[in-house]
Amino acid sequence: MIQKVKILLEALGALRNRYLITGAIALFWVTFISDIDLIYLLRSKQTLIAQERQVVHYKHEIHALYTQLEDLSSNPGRLEKFAREHYFMKRENEDLFRIIPPPNEAHQFSD
Incomplete structure (x- = not known):
């Protein structure tokens, strides 16, 4: 139990470090807020x-x-x-015939 309290106090002590806080804020800013x-x-x-x-x-x-x-x-x-x-x-002197199927029949012959 005492060790858990010591670990918690060390973690809180690390949060008081201004460089760590500044780095975390900068990382958050660059990751989510910046343009x-x-x-x-x-x-x-x-x-x-x-x-x-x-x-x-x-x-x-x-x-x-x-x-x-x-x-x-x-x-x-x-x-x-x-x-x-x-x-x-x-x-010249040639006839050209184009046979275009109706749109509804065009899909029937695609198989």
Whole structure:
């Protein structure tokens, strides 16, 4: 019982130390109250990681588009196919028919 009281008094004595109190207040301030607190830093880190992933994704996408551009520039047959498929271009004296399923039937054939 006496040892418990001594431990309690030592703990209270440590609380009287002004450096410990100042350090605890500063740590609390930096962690929760400050404009750039710990929560803000963690959210910023998550945002940074997500944006770095987007950068990598867009770099891969740009590389794929450059590859496609080189292919279209070097192969006239591919260029014609691309123009016909994406921009519905046609040759002279040629008819083009587009068959578009109704919106409610489009999901039925996706299986």
